[in-house]
Amino acid sequence: ADAQAGYQTAIEKSGANTTSYGSLIFVTKNIPGRFYRSDIGESAPKGQFELFITGVVDSERHVGIRGAYPSSYFDAIINNGFTESELDTLYQSIMLNGFYIPVYSKEGQLIFTPQMYADRLKFFAGVHEEPLQISTLASQDPFTKLIQQNQLNPDSTINAKDIERVETPVRTKIKEVLTSLGISLADDPSSANLTDALLINIGSSGRGTNLPKDYDFDYTLVLNRQDYKKAAAITAALRNVFPHGSETGSSANQVRLSQVNMSETSETIDLDIGIVTREDSFLYSSNQAVSDRLNSLSSIDKQQAIANILLAKKLLKDGHAYKAYEDGGFGGIGVENWILSNNGNIRQAFESFWQASHDKNGDTLTFSEFQKNYPIYDPGTNLRNQYFDNYVLKLTDNGYQNMLNVISQYLNHSNISSLAIPLPALTSLGARTGGSVLSAISTSPLVALLPDSPTIAYNVATWIKNLRLVPLWLRELVQTSKQV
Structure with a gap:
């Protein structure tokens, strides 16, 4: 009524x-x-x-x-x-x-x-009933070649053993710090009691999605409410026990150390430890969500997805568009969610990012406009802030520009298509430019994307559409080829 x-x-x-x-x-x-x-x-x-x-x-x-x-x-x-x-x-x-x-x-x-x-x-997709669909790169796709060239086909057994070798002394030192403060750390979380502390590897190294030899350890330290009162003392002690080159973004309940020298293994690592209460840890975490998404796949699809994730991380890292604090990028787990939400396919992820960052005339959108167009939602909860992250909001303006640079470098010039430029034309052009064009081609990152053929093929339509992104020597190459 x-x-x-x-x-x-x-x-x-x-x-x-x-x-x-x-x-x-x-x-x-x-x-x-x-x-x-x-x-x-x-x-x-x-x-x-x-x-x-x-x-x-x-x-x-x-x-x-x-x-x-x-x-x-x-x-x-x-x-x-x-x-x-x-x-x-x-x-x-x-x-x-x-x-x-x-x-x-x-x-x-x-x-x-x-x-x-x-x-x-x-x-x-992959968290509940919605299945995670994987789109496999074609065997001749330049991104497939990059995966092969960089040996990014994941071998979980080898990677796990290497991580264990480096991680074991890290955990030992953390346990010693906690013991000195009267806190008991459970070696096996499954048998821990309610008062024990838990140390959970929530980073890429814990999910098997880290780049080879990339020792970046990201932990959540779970404490009971009484021990949580010692958070500031714990972070202070950790700074002292891990000799490091720099520190960024730390707080009373988080310590972020870079260039940590581990004399036990002669390795240099990055270390991020965030401290939360046991009540907070009951939430469905970001780390668990990504793990569940990957584990929902068949072994073949999982390997494909991880290979694409590793390549994306490498390209973005090389282009200073990866790390959240240092580069203003998505960070490791952000990249993983980005790739998985694009069917585990780096090409689809790059293309969707590029399309969302440009208007119908091909002009680049401002950073704030792009953020409205292209969310990347975290299906789990960030235990450190009790929030569902949108990784695009973690991106900075500088990170956005670097992302565009990387994507334009590896996507817009990687399509093999209609215009074939015979080698004599390149030779002729090289002679007229003092060899600068051939030299630029041989030293450019694009050389990894060129087809194995005496004919070099490029997508001129893409070049012209994005001409402002094309290096000067490449524009000259386009104009010359049209005359041949």
Whole structure:
């Protein structure tokens, strides 16, 4: 009856029009089979929830629901004060829950639509029922050649043994620090008791997605609430026990050390240790989400996906567009989610990034415009800030420009197509330019992408469309080839 007078009237008369109970209103229909009223003597059928009068907001209409109430009974959610950032977290929570729930504004506007839900599904593929589909690179794709040339076909056994060799003394030192502060670190998390500390490798080296010989260890140290009070003492002790070249982005509950000299293995590593409480660790973490996505694949598809991830990391690292703090990039786990959300295919990831960063005229969008166009959602929770990350928001303007430079270098000039430039034309051009063109070709990173043929083929249409990105010698090559 309230709804007949309008949306706003229904909310006001329901007693839910108050922020005293929070900034969200959960709407559930009082349909047969859901509830029974104990306060008026109704019996308790199996599987139904008890409603009982509380009378706090409205003496006749305000009721409570006894027991844990399932989200499957949420017919809608109404925003009663959430900010845009908080709403985005709500949307991610709905996604992780596995089924669509509409979200409305207080004015009755649908602000989380079925299409928005569908658009985010690719970021959760492999986490729940939505399967993660892998698109394999063609055997002659230049990116396939780069994977082969850089020996990035993953061998999990060799990589795991190498990581264990370097990581063992790192863990030993961390355990010694904790022991000195009266904290017990469990060697095996599966047999830990509630007071033990846990050290979880949440980085690429823990998932087998690290570049070979890239010793970048990223840990979450899980403590009980009492031991968590010692976080500042722990980070201070860790700085002393690990000799390092530099430190960036540390805090009372996180230490980030670069160029750590491990004399035990004669290796130099990077070390990032964040400290959280045991309660925080119960959340579905970013690390677990990526691991689940990879483990949902067949062994062949998993190897393909990891090979593409490793190549993306290498190219971005070489182009200073990888590290979050140092480069303003996505960071390791951001790159992994980016590639996986593009069907485990580096070409598709590069192409989608490029398309989202340019308008219909081929002009580059500003960084802020791009960020609105191209989210990369974390399907898990960042345990350190209790938040679902959007990795594009971690990108900086400098990181964005470096990403564009890398992608233009390896994508826009890698298509083999219609224009064949005979070698005599190159020789002639080289003679007229003092050999500068041939020299530039032989020393350019593009040489790795050229076909193994006496004829060098390029996609002129792509060049012309993105002419501002083409080096001067390459523009000259295009113009000369058109005359041959």
